[in-house]
Structure formats: structure tokens, C-alpha cells
Amino acid sequence: MELYYCVLLMSRGFGANLIQHLYTGAAKQSCFRFSAVIEHGIISSMKLRTFGRFFILCCFLSVLFTVSTPSLSTPIEKARQFTRPLEFDYLTWDVNAFMTKIGQSGLNPWHKLNIEQQHQLVMRYLYLTNQLEVIQVEIQQVYADPSIKDPDTAARVELAQQKALQTSIVSLTPLVESILQGQVTEIIVEEDIARLGDAVPPLLFHTTPLPKALIASPRNSIQQDVNISLLADLTLEQIDQLENQVEKATGESVLVVDVGGIGIYPTMVMRSSNLPWI
Known part of the structure; x- marks a missing residue:
């Protein structure tokens, strides 16, 4: 519930000071946890995109070298x-x-x-x-x-x-x-x-x-x-x-x-x- 009220107040334009006065302790900690979760999700998403690009690049280079290098099997x-x-x-x-x-x-x-x-x-x-x-x-x-x-x-x-x-x-x-x-x-x-x-x-x-x-x-x-x-x-x-x-x-x-x-x-x-x- 604390997380819900925190998000609701922020979405309706209440200032940070008011939120700080109204919600202390558990609510404040919930907002911090929410921000940490958001930040962690963004970082994870960026890492996932970076890994995906790296994986695609490796696949492309693998195909390129496979095509350009003769197998010498015949x-x-x-x-x-x-x-x-x-x-x-x-x-x-x-x-x-x-x-x-x-x-x-x-x-x-x-x-x-x-x-x-x-x-x-x-x-x-x-x-x-x-x-x-x-x-x-x-x-x-x-x-x-x-x-x-x-x-x-x-x-x-x-x-x-x-x-x-x-x-x-x-x-x-x-x-x-x-x-x-x-x-x-x-x-x-x-x-x-x-x-x-x-x-x-x-x-x-x-x-x-x-x-x-x-x-x-x-x-x-x-x-x-x-x-x-x-x-x-x-x-x-x-x-x-x-x-x-x-x-x-x-x-x-x-x-x-x-x-x-x-x-x-x-x-x-x-x-x-x-x-x-x-």
C-alpha cells in the first residue's frame, strides 16, 4: 500500500517535500526500493540488449569466416x-x-x-x-x-x-x-x-x-x-x-x-x- 500511495502522489504532481512529510519510514523505504527496482530493470535491459548485439555480431562473423574459408574437404x-x-x-x-x-x-x-x-x-x-x-x-x-x-x-x-x-x-x-x-x-x-x-x-x-x-x-x-x-x-x-x-x-x-x-x-x-x- 505504501508503494501505491507513493506512486499516486508522484503521478498527481505533489512535491517531493510533501511526500517526504506524509510518508516516512516504511513508505519512504518503499519508494527507494521502487526506484532501485526501476534502476536495476533498466540496467538489466541495457545489458540484455548489449549481449544480444554481441551475440548477433558473433553469429555474423562466424558465418562470414565459414563462407570465406574453404573446407578443403574435396x-x-x-x-x-x-x-x-x-x-x-x-x-x-x-x-x-x-x-x-x-x-x-x-x-x-x-x-x-x-x-x-x-x-x-x-x-x-x-x-x-x-x-x-x-x-x-x-x-x-x-x-x-x-x-x-x-x-x-x-x-x-x-x-x-x-x-x-x-x-x-x-x-x-x-x-x-x-x-x-x-x-x-x-x-x-x-x-x-x-x-x-x-x-x-x-x-x-x-x-x-x-x-x-x-x-x-x-x-x-x-x-x-x-x-x-x-x-x-x-x-x-x-x-x-x-x-x-x-x-x-x-x-x-x-x-x-x-x-x-x-x-x-x-x-x-x-x-x-x-x-x-x-
Whole structure:
């Protein structure tokens, strides 16, 4: 009852002095107890909210680290901890290939150059590509020779030649691709293969070194557990190191190999000096 009268008087605006005179002893102690209960409840509520926020933050961080940290429970997850920086990006390649095709449409050498000029450009491209293939074989032989302690120095001349040839080939590639696309499209139309009067979708291809593939399989059975596309320009040293790392992580047989082709549009065609093959 004392608590009731105390609250009633306070709610009707009676001053603290009047309350103090009217209610002393037990009533005053009840008001103090009431204030303490209120204060304790507020503090408890604040602590509960703080604990709730801390709990939510811990749950969020737990989920975040669980998602960002690979479990490494499968062979492909174990392999990718080493292959990620060396993996081939198909989306970026496809976007760049389309941008190259858009640029080629502005050049249009198929209509601007005569047959003889087109022939000379294509043959020049094939010759340079053949020279590049020969140089690359020589470089591989140097790096594969265990008796050569410093292959970079031993293959210095060949590496410089490789770089010069690659620069020349890159400059010719848009013209040659456009010429070959035009010639093949013309034959398709003449042979009545394109029923709509033109190739649909348009014949588009981009010559490029094809990505490599890292293959892993169990030693005691014939099956493929891992197949990861890698950059095309990996050195022999990088390949050897990667194979050893993945073998130790997975306990399986691992080999980095070349691929024969990739199904994508524009078509990814391996750079080659063999015109009939292209």
C-alpha cells in the first residue's frame, strides 16, 4: 500500500517535500526500493540488449569466416588453394574476344584488300607463327635440361626472339582473323549451307594459345577428380611446382596438360601455323 500511495502522489504532481512529510519510514523505504527496482530493470535491459548485439555480431562473423574459408574437404578444393592465381578466366577472355571482333568490324580488310594482299597477310602470319613454335620448342628444351643451372640466361636470346615474334603476331591477328572469317563465310553462302543467306550466328573466332588443364585422379582407379583450366603461358617451372603442390595436398596423381579446344563463342581456336587445321 505504501508503494501505491507513493506512486499516486508522484503521478498527481505533489512535491517531493510533501511526500517526504506524509510518508516516512516504511513508505519512504518503499519508494527507494521502487526506484532501485526501476534502476536495476533498466540496467538489466541495457545489458540484455548489449549481449544480444554481441551475440548477433558473433553469429555474423562466424558465418562470414565459414563462407570465406574453404573446407578443403574435396580434391578440387585442395587443388584450388594453389591454382586460384593461375586459373584461366573464361568470362574475361570472352568479353575481350567480343571487343576484338567489334574492332575488326571497323577494319574490314575482307572488303578493303584485294585477294593478293589478303594472301600475303595470311601467309606472313603463318610464317611468324611457325617461327614462334620452333623457338618455343627450343626454350622448352633449355628449361627441361637438368644440367643447365640458369635457364633464363641460357635461353636469353630465344626468349627475346619469342617476345618479338609474339608482338608481330598480335598485330597481324585481327586482320588475318577477319580475312579468314570472310572467306569461310563466303564459301558457306556459296555452298548454300547458310539457308538464310548468311551465317547465323555470324562466324566469329579468335586465335589464341589455349588454356592448360590440371587433371588429378586417384592412383588406384581410373577417374577424374579434378579438371581446372589454367593460364596458357605457364612456364615449365610453374607447372612442375604446381603439380608437386597439388599432389602433396590431394595424394593423387596430378598432371598439367594442353587441351585440344574449348567450346565457347566466339570460337577459341588454337594458334597454329597449319592453315588447313585452322
